[in-house]
Amino acid sequence: MTTRAVSVKTIIRTVLMAGLAFATSISVLHAADGLSIIGTKHDLAHLNQRPSVIATGGGTPMEGTAYNNYLDTCVYCHVPHVTPDATQFNRVLPQDNYAVYSNPAGTMDATINRPGGVSLVCLSCHDGTIAVDAVLTTPSTAWTPSTNHQTMSAGNSSSDCGSCHKPGNKPTHDATASYMTQDLRGDHPISISYSEALLRTPDELRDPLIIAPLRLYNDRVECPTCHDVHNAQYVPFLRIPNAQSVLCLSCHIK
Ligand code: HEC
Ligand code: HEC
Ligand code: HEC
Ligand code: HEC
Ligand code: HEC
Helix, strand or coil: CHHHHHHHHHHHHHHHHHCCCHHHHHHHHHHCCCCCCCCCCCCCCCHHHCHHHHHHHCCCCCECCCECCCCCCHHHCECCCCCCCHHHECECCCCCCCECCCCCCCCCCCCCCCCCCCHHHHHHHHCCCCCCCCECCCCCCCCCCCCCCCECCCCCCCCEHHHCCCCCCCCCCCCHHHCCCCECCCCCCCCEEHHHHHHHCHHHECCHHHCCCCCCECCEECHHHHECCCCCCCCCCECCCCHHHHHHHCCECC
């Protein structure tokens, strides 16, 4: 109970600081019923203050050395106008040097597009080419800059999160699975049109009207189709659990 009350307060404060619209805060307050981003791995503003992190890291291990703490959870991704379009986010977007799913068996019906839309927001941290604190607009409230601006990459240099978060380095958890790089050939195809695939082979995919809470973005499958960045209830940030491949079978008829 206490935790929930605190996190609701924190969210209200964070939302006000970010200057988000009232309508936005309502949907997030709703999400706070056990489903908040606060305290998750996506809460960069509070990471260093977490008791588990302080205990393992012997202090605030990332403060001043890994990324700017803007003291505001939302600002790493959002400016006040939230729409599912990559240009409306507070992120420097990556260059398109991606290797994408190559349709090895020749069985894919949808056109393979370049990674685009809201997926670029995710990739702006997860492909390791851009620092996690590389935002377009920093908050106007006081915050202390870091000496390093690390990327989510597996290298050992002072600009890589991997310099600590990798097996064999500092006593930290292994974040290798989050370092996606720009080689996406082994990942689920993204930025593909659902209706195009459905039209060609209706017996292989379900009606898009029944796949909620999975979401399409301009008819496309994007990273947040399956993941909800704000909600760690179903690890790793999934919109529904994937036990017995239920998530996969929400779309695929197999
Ligand atoms: C790690 C990046 C990230 C952070 C941090 C983040 N968001 Fe988001 N947010 C996104 C992305 C990406 C989308 C669009 C995808 C989607 O629909 O969830 C989004 C969508 C939204 C939406 C509209 C869609 C919906 O789910 O209703 C709202 C409202 C929102 N975010 C509020 C917030 C607030 C408030 C915070 C801070 C407490 C926050 N977000 C923190 C990335 C982030
Ligand atoms: C501001 C940077 C940032 C953005 C933008 C971002 N993430 Fe993350 N993400 C992180 C960090 C940091 C972690 C924690 C990595 C670690 O230490 O394990 C993470 C972890 C994850 C994980 C693994 C969670 C777990 O429990 O292991 C998933 C899945 C994920 N992110 C999906 C997404 C998706 C999907 C998007 C876009 C909708 C997104 N992220 C956008 C920074 C970001
Ligand atoms: C100087 C070493 C160091 C560096 C560099 C570093 N971290 Fe950490 N980090 C730690 C320690 C120690 C902990 C606490 C133990 C743990 O959870 O792994 C931690 C914890 C975390 C957690 C919390 C995990 C959880 O489950 O709550 C996340 C997320 C995280 N770091 C992300 C990052 C990201 C992203 C970067 C690069 C921008 C980074 N760290 C750079 C040392 C470091
Ligand atoms: C079709 C659904 C789907 C799409 C689209 C998708 N993911 Fe995932 N993702 C998953 C599932 C399911 C898992 C868990 C896999 C597992 O545990 O073996 C996962 C795992 C991850 C992980 C690793 C977490 C960990 O610790 O194992 C990250 C990071 C991640 N996704 C980020 C992304 C990003 C970024 C995108 C877009 C480029 C994306 N995902 C697109 C379903 C999806
Ligand atoms: C939101 C709906 C959705 C979800 C959820 C989803 N997929 Fe897909 N997937 C698609 C669409 C659409 C295609 C493109 C199909 C086509 O063009 O033939 C696709 C393509 C694929 C392909 C490539 C097929 C080929 O012919 O090369 C594989 C493999 C795949 N998905 C596996 C999975 C797995 C495993 C999961 C669960 C982790 C999953 N999908 C979850 C919609 C989804």
